[in-house]
Amino acid sequence: MANHGFISRTGITTFAEAANACQITLGFGYDTCTFLSALGLLAGGGLPSGKYSIGGAHARVPNTLGPSLGISKHGFFEVDNSISRQDAYFGDQANFQLARWQRLVNITENYGGQFGIDTFAEERVLLYDEAKATNPRFDAGTRWLAVTTAERVFIPRALPNGTDLNNANFQNVAPFYLNETFSREWFRRPTPYSLANTGTDIAALLAASSELTTPGANEGLGNFVPLGTDISDITPAQATCFLASAVFDNTPGFLSPALVDNYATVQAFLSGAVAPLFAGYRCDLNFAKPGPDAGDSTAGVNETCNTLRNGVYQC
8 A cells, every 4th residue: 555655655654544545445344444454553553643664663653652563563463374474483474475475376276366265265274284383383363363364365355356356366466465566457346345244254264274273372393272262163243253352352462561551541442443343243352451471572573675576575
């Protein structure tokens, strides 16, 4: 969106600007875009100013309540099993990985060249099993489930040319990943893509997957500890609530230390800006006061070589 001028090209955006641009560019619904921008702000922005960095920490975002760490900070907006980034354990969760992308492209060849539900059902199981086997700190909790499934259903819904909503092919999707642009003569989808649509697609993606991909975490290789969350027969409404729960239930553990001390401000923002989006789903939303050891001051990665051309950074 920044490359096309729909949000500031400076690398700093605001809650309102990003939510509005998401609707204009992607054709996503107000509820979906507000939710996504709220995640960005909570992930590494300044709540009083509404500003956040689309990369790492930056001085242009006011630190009224402590360091604003940027959305490339691992664990909140960016999680393990990304489509195009490495798991954080391997040391570089911010930079585009061409080999990872190419593997996805190869999988599309099994499904008519389409970046659709069937493609991502195969790809996500492959990455899940790979991470369990190789990443001793693989984190596949509730937030992981929500983010990794949502990002995979967003691609076939956001990136086919708006004149043909059933054609999320390489021509339409590749420029987004390889150059961080839309394809030429691209049109947004004609109907808003809502949170309810997202929940329906997440449920379909989980049902299409060949393996259950149980949420949990590795505590060393060969020691995967499941959370006990049953996703074997998830409904669209439950899938939508997973998105809300990923924010309300897990936010306290990912706040910067300063926001831990100002948790009431975070709670007020969630209750006022996010909770109403899920009012029709009867989600069980809880926000517990963070414990004394909560919070992580590690900033997101700042990029000094950040222009992608055909999957390669230009410095």
